[in-house]
Amino acid sequence: MRLIVSLFPSGRRLPADIGELLSDVLVRDGVPLNLYCGRRGVCGKCFVEILSGEVPPGDESERDLAREKNLGLGRHRLACRLRVQGDLVVRVPEQALIPRARILTRGRGREIPLDPMVRKVAVRSVRPDLQSPRALLDGLKAGLGLSALRVVPEALFEAAGVLSEALESDSPVTAVLGAGDELRGVERGNTSSRLFGLAVDLGTTTVAADLVDLGTGTVIKTAGGLNGQSVFGADVVSRITAAFKDMSRAAALRAAVLASINGLILELSRESGVDPGEIYETVVAGNTAMSHLFLGLPVDGLAVAPFAGVFTAAPPLPADRTGLKINPLGRVYLSPNLQSFVGGDVAAGLVATDLAARPGNVLFVDLGTNGELVLKTDRTMMSTSTAAGPAFEAASISCGLPAEDGAVERAVLRDDGTIVLETIGGGPARGVCGTGLVDLIAAFLRRGDLAPDGRILRLEKRLAAAPDLFLTASDIREFQLAAAAVKTGIRMLLEAAALNIEDLNEILVAGAFGARLDVENAAAVGLLPRLPGDRVKFVGNTSLEGARALLLSSRERLRAESLPRVIRHLPLAQNEAFQNIFIKELPFKPWPPDEAPQAPRKEDS
Amino acid sequence: MRLIVSLFPSGRRLPADIGELLSDVLVRDGVPLNLYCGRRGVCGKCFVEILSGEVPPGDESERDLAREKNLGLGRHRLACRLRVQGDLVVRVPEQALIPRARILTRGRGREIPLDPMVRKVAVRSVRPDLQSPRALLDGLKAGLGLSALRVVPEALFEAAGVLSEALESDSPVTAVLGAGDELRGVERGNTSSRLFGLAVDLGTTTVAADLVDLGTGTVIKTAGGLNGQSVFGADVVSRITAAFKDMSRAAALRAAVLASINGLILELSRESGVDPGEIYETVVAGNTAMSHLFLGLPVDGLAVAPFAGVFTAAPPLPADRTGLKINPLGRVYLSPNLQSFVGGDVAAGLVATDLAARPGNVLFVDLGTNGELVLKTDRTMMSTSTAAGPAFEAASISCGLPAEDGAVERAVLRDDGTIVLETIGGGPARGVCGTGLVDLIAAFLRRGDLAPDGRILRLEKRLAAAPDLFLTASDIREFQLAAAAVKTGIRMLLEAAALNIEDLNEILVAGAFGARLDVENAAAVGLLPRLPGDRVKFVGNTSLEGARALLLSSRERLRAESLPRVIRHLPLAQNEAFQNIFIKELPFKPWPPDEAPQAPRKEDS
Ligand code: FES
Ligand code: FES
Missing domain, CATH: 3.10.20.880 (Ubiquitin-like (UB roll))
Incomplete structure (x- = not known):
């Protein structure tokens, strides 16, 4: 017997089977439900209101979540937990839907010689x-x-x-x-004046694309949107888990991201007058998991040790084999993955920042679910990755949001002790994204609400940034774990290169976790070292810019392809020193010591 | 209103539209009707018996054909002429069906180094x-x-x-x-001991395939059958015409030949235990039109001056894009076409005979709808083609048959003046194939039934080879035209190379028009020169053998691909001398003069 789930107020009737998860019923019919924690029932984003119909009671944790969100008990239920047992009438509130995104497309501009592949x-x-x-x-x-x-x-x-x-x-x-x-x-006919390319930043949360005139190198139009895979979970691990040994789920993930990119192509086409058939070349830069899921390739190897994807560098693919709606005879080129967890987005970042050609010792830090680190010295290039968890993408933070409208991206502690919030889009604060989180923790530390070891020094046991915006002890812990993982990675990379912190001429911090990272606050919470001058630079989302360089220049492409060969990988997971250093790095402490930067002492590294 | 055409005795009921050609009705439902002259109503092969139903009377030429074949007037009708006006009951006699073929796979064996592409x-x-x-x-x-x-x-x-x-x-x-x-x-798993290839001779009439073990170079099994395109006409020109500006017809031609080759693959697989998925490489050798039609490419350019196909050398194609049912990841390689009318079958023949490496001056003659000629001297290689018409494939001969069961392939004039016929398969003579035709004409000439200028010196105005087997004046004429075209081509090629006939160290005669060409008779009718020793050799169907060489050896493939560059083309159609020489070559006259071979005199060449 088929059941019916009716949507209020639209009246749409969705068929359902007995025992089916309500979230599956909704997503299957195109409702952009925000299954932020990947159906784990912990983020509380997917609360929907049951207006009529019999539902079993929720469990303890669901009730706690509902209470935390001031939702009426009984009527509000997690769509990812509720199994349909009879006909229902459901209202899906705006907060349960994936929000419209704001896309970061700026990066470090540099001149790219125009020498496209086509x-x-x-x-x-x-x-x-x-x-x-x-x-x-x-x-x-x-x-x-x-x-x-x-x-x-x-x-x-x-x-x-x-x-x-x-x-x-x-x-x-x-x-x-x-x-x-x-x-x-x-x-x-003679169409020689019309030849276009597409650079795509395939992020876990958002997807951005530049439509580029390959004759002139000009960016004609940029578009961005959310990665449609978000309904399978906000972070990479949720999606790898979703696709693990489940090819139909993998196919659904592939279809979701294809629909997102194809949607951008249509939007760019509509707004620019360029026909998709005039696009003959596309470069996609994404992390290893995203590039696998984009092609519909199994990610099973990324889910378990020894953590190996299928490919590092994929061959340029005929567009019609990828499902991308450009000219079917066009090609799709994936920015090469460097390692299982140092992906094509990092490779694109290295291209955008021209890391290999920068003078001196330069550390590239990409903050995401993994902290991806590449150290360039005069003698060598080394990479490593640390499982930072989704804290920087704010997915494991109770009030976390991706870098989208309504997310707090800056927080400033005023002299009077109040904290001023700035949100993306300027509207009311709905949550906190990665950069806002760094600022908030720095502010709480400075105000004395937080001890250096991470303990909350307030009676409430949570820290209010705004009337409805709190950081809990577990949020603080998540951040500490993530930051310690990154710090440990940096320390071990420096040690392997026999360098001290002050030997670094530059630290380039990239990431799609916010519009602006306050380098001073990042140093205050100990996430990044404090170095004299402007040696620590936030370079933003370098993935799209790198993808554009790989689109415009055959030479940059060759250089990117050589990266996996020239970059030595430093595995951390198997390193016994890791745990010891990690534990020491958990407290919030400026690094190196606040006032006078100096070499970390031997016992620290 | 749908009409019904019922087949007797099977009782199968085929739907038909009013006014539809009966041949279309039958072919659409899989009846392998032998539309030998390409539906032109002249070969009389497609006579079927109308057992019941109203049909309009046939025209004069149809009645003449029926009388010639001793068929009851009124009841026997050409399926390619009859438009269905009401329900019919039809018997399709065995003679109207495409017969089972006998395939010639032997050629000139030579050692091929084993060095496959996979x-x-x-x-x-x-x-x-x-x-x-x-x-x-x-x-x-x-x-x-x-x-x-x-x-x-x-x-x-x-x-x-x-x-x-x-x-x-x-x-x-x-x-x-x-x-x-x-x-x-x-x-x-470890499947390294099982890797197979397929060599295909894609002939106009027949298709033959060798299944080859690429590990050892051994031919495991050979299969052959008729080219399913035969229902669109026996000769190349009929098929080019059928596909001309009619992509659906071109698609049908493609489907027909694909079905033929895929049928052979299944047969080879069944009989050898080799799974089609174990075949990773296929070489197809066919003339330019066949290789275009096989890929479903337009042949419009081959139908009108300047007679240009789409490609000479096609890229190796992924099997799944060709429709060939080998491993979808396998490749299909087409033997390169040298010119519009010097195709991949000739290139394969040059590989099989190793023409480029043979000492001295060697002439390669491939007899088919076109006489394709390649002359190799110590200094140069030159090719030309002459539109011989379908006489050698016997398609324009009233009693003509391809080289299949029941075709007269040899005719010997005994001392008592009787002519003894040998048929392919040894059964009763159903018609005459190309080699039989040469023998018959030589015998009639020798017996004095035929004047050197081609006139029939008998009262009957036709020449009986057997009680039901006649050559008509028009058949003789067809042969003369074809032979004169070939002779003229040879003369002009020799002239361009500044050679006399006796300067030729070898003449290699290839063709799928019969099992054995009697070189002596070919000289007697003046089709080929008579040279001392065994300098004139019939090498049979070299196309399959060449395809096998291209399958087994990367080196042979490279050599074949260089042929279009090294062979100079001598265009005949635009050459003013052609007509003059052609006219002089029409009579049957040994060439050079019968007794003592000598240089043709200047005014002849
Ligand atoms: S609580 Fe349902 S997806 Fe997170
Ligand atoms: S007479 Fe019908 S096909 Fe020739």
């Missing part, structure tokens, strides 16, 4: 020589003035039709040529 | 190094001992699944590697 050349006529009638493709080759022309298999069929037509009407055609004079496509 | 290597474990957890494909690369591994896009998806499984069970896998260490696929 170009167009018009040919006036493909009429073959009557004295030596060979084939239309030979006529095209002659018209292009090339001595060799390698046709990519998928282009042969379409090219054949276009060339046959052009022969009859004796009209021009335009060849789309890739590296090594491979023929990727043939278009009717 | 190989298998087993790897015991893909478990990545715990100290440096990269990706499964990196583990595979390490296991293979390779420094680089390029994954072909279409292999990524399947490889991912197999590698993930193998990681979990820690079981071996087998990599399928192509040229340049590209990864074409990954199989579960």
